[in-house]
Amino acid sequence: MSSPWEAAADLVVVGTGVAGLTAALEASRRGLRVLVVTKAGARDGNTRWAQGGVAVVLPGEHDDGDSVRRHIDDTLVAGAGLCEADAVATVLADGPGAVTALRRVGARFDTLADGLLARTREGGHSAFRVVHAGGDATGAEVERTLLASARNRELTVLERQAAVRILRTPEGAAAGLVVLDDDGTFGILRAPAVLLATGGLGHLYQSTTNPDVATGDGIALALRAGATVADLEFVQFHPTVLYTGHDATGRRPLVTEAVRGEGAVLVDGAGAPVMAGVHPLGDLAPRDVVSAAIIRRLADAPGGVDDHVFLDATHLGGQMFQARFPTVYAACAAAGIDPATQPIPVAPAAHFGCGGVVTTVDGRTRVPGLYAAGEVARTGLHGANRLASNSLLEGLVVGARAARAALADHAAGVLADPRRAEVEDADASSSLSVAVAERPTLQRMMSRYAAIGRDADGLGVLADTLAEASTVRPVRTREDVENAALDLTARALVTAAQERLESRGCHVRHDYPVPDDLQWRRSLVVELDESGQVAPARVLALGGVA
Structure with missing residues (x-):
């Protein structure tokens, strides 16, 4: 195996969806050297598949009586008691500015004869506030706009480079990324800041709306780097x-x-x-x-x-x-x-992970120098069930906020020196031998026991099957990376689903069919223990990144 190649940047962004490209563009405009990494092509992420639109209340273009406050209220209702009110208010208040900025750089939304934006209404919304493009091709238009802006700024996008693991200093701060191309060649990207914008986890299940790249990679990367995840048990199944x-x-x-x-x-x-x-x-x-x-x-x-x-x-x-x-x-x-x-x-079919890597609304995780935005992140916006068309908005808002947070952390001198990253030897894969389950078995069992309806017996069978079906082996290919991510993400999800003894939002327990606000109106955190195994779930303090 050849020695890994190396590159350096101020910020490495993993993912070319709405959150990743928004973050990369914002950071580049503010003077940071940015590298964008994607394991497939630049257009192969989740964003272009988003049909409905962007939920936003724009000044002078909304239903009579509609407001950001009503949008907040609808989001809180949909989230079934687990949204963080401050996070919801922050993200939705930033929404009009984010959409205006996107239109300023060329996004073309559908309009009416009077020139105002066309709006529709979707599930959980009390007003017509979802703006759209190309009828039902909003994601494709958002992606087109952001990729065009990336080309105009001459952003460096490294395609077909799967993110294997986050480099860290001896103190545990993020210091870069190990990547792997389709030919099996490793690369080392040294950077004091890494932003995960890897999208969702739909391919935990046999049937999903997600593209092939949605294999929970960011969840696994963050967990192995010492970050936490929360609300992972809430997987939204799109009804149609x-x-x-x-x-x-x-x-x-x-x-x-x-x-x-x-x-x-x-x-x-x-x-x-x-x-x-x-x-x-x-x-x-x-x-x-x-x-x-x-x-x-x-x-x-x-x-x-x-x-x-x-x-x-x-x-x-x-x-x-x-x-x-x-x-x-x-x-x-x-x-x-x-x-x-x-x-x-x-x-x-499986559609959207409502939880993810625990972050603030500025994308910061508990690992210094590690940020997350978009579907991979748990900001507190979605709670137990995402309100329709809040996802593109979240990517635009939190992507930009995370870029500004990385810049502020650079300026404050709190980020690590990437030259101190721990790289064990020339074989960059040597430190990542991980549990990998065969994908068809994992997807079949997740679909049977951890989809819309769950119970203790089924989750127990699923946990045992994952343990028995997993084998520890080195990561050598993109498929290895994806299957290892699916394995770890599934085990983290099942751990939280077993712990939550109620039905709430997207988490439906047949053996505990009603919500229990007294015991379970709280988010559950999952992390890895010192041996690298999924630790028992614990309660997340609101507004925290613990």
């Missing part, structure tokens, strides 16, 4: 993912919530409304409520259908549906479905 057969696995096409915002109705196999009498918001109830209602209805198997329901949008007509939702229309057409005349078959 295009159903193309019970054998379909991997990334599945999303049917955006905005279709229901335009009046589409969920019905079962017998044609009866799924959400009637379930929630005051009906089909626009929070996602955890809708997904759980679908699963309950499928258990009764009305009309002989026991693995999916239908989204009836036929009232829109073919021309209007295709113009408003071109991405969804194309996915339906590819599956032989005409939304103008046929209800769309849908089922829940």
Whole structure:
């Protein structure tokens, strides 16, 4: 094996989604030398798959009576008691400025005839406040804008470099990153600041809306570097993912919530409304409520259908549906479905991790020099269930705040000297022999025992299976990196899910079916012990990064 190559920067950003590119651009504008790393291509992250839009209350462009305060209230309700109110207020108050800044550098959102932004309404929102682009291609437009800005600033983006581990000083501060390319060559990036913006963990499950890169890498990197994670047990399953057969696995096409915002109705196999009498918001109830209602209805198997329901949008007509939702229309057409005349078959699938690496709203973790932003981070914004279309907003806001935090920490002299990074020998992989489970086994067991419905017996079987299925071996390929990350992330999630003896938000325990505010209105922290094993979950103090 050849010796690893080396490079240096002031800040290394891992990920090219909205949070990572926003952070990289902000840091570069403020004079930091930035390296951006991605294990795939620059366009292969989660951002471009975001359909619905950006939830934001803009001055002069909102419903009568709507306000940032109402947006905050809707977010707190959706979060089922686990949001941190200060974090929610901070992120959402910064939202209008973040969206305005994005438009200033070229983002083109959909507009009405009067030139004002078009807005839609999604689940959990009390007003039409979700701005969108290309009908249902908002993420693609956000990504296009940020990548164009990155090219204009001549940001260095290292593609096909998987992040293997975070370098640290003897005192435990971040000091860079070890990366691995597709040919098996290692590299060492020395930097006093590392920002994780690696996205989600959807591929813990057999079926997900996430692209192939969403394998929980940032969770594993942070845990091994000494950071903590919280709220990991709350995985949001999107209720309306295009159903193309019970054998379909991997990334599945999303049917955006905005279709229901335009009046589409969920019905079962017998044609009866799924959400009637379930929630005051009906089909626009929070996602955890809708997904759980679908699963309950499928258990009764009305009309002989026991693995999916239908989204009836036929009232829109073919021309209007295709113009408003071109991405969804194309996915339906590819599956032989005409939304103008046929209800769309849908089922829940893993969509968004509401928890992640514990950070402040400025992206700081408890490890000096290590930051996180976007879906990989737990800022306190989402709580037990994410409000629809708050994710792109969070990436824009916290990405920029994290970059400014890194700059401030540089200026304050509190970051480590990256020349003191501990690199054991020329073989950069030698210090990372980790537990790796075979992906099909892990995904099958997670889907069976740790999806929408859970109980003690199933979680126990899952924990035992993960322990038995894992083997310790060196990391030599990108697939090794991903499978090791999935293994560690799964074990951390199961640890928290076993501890939380209630149902709340996205965490549904059949053996503890109701929320228990007295005992469990609190976040649970998971970390690694001195031997590198997942330690028992403990309570997180609000507003902390412990």
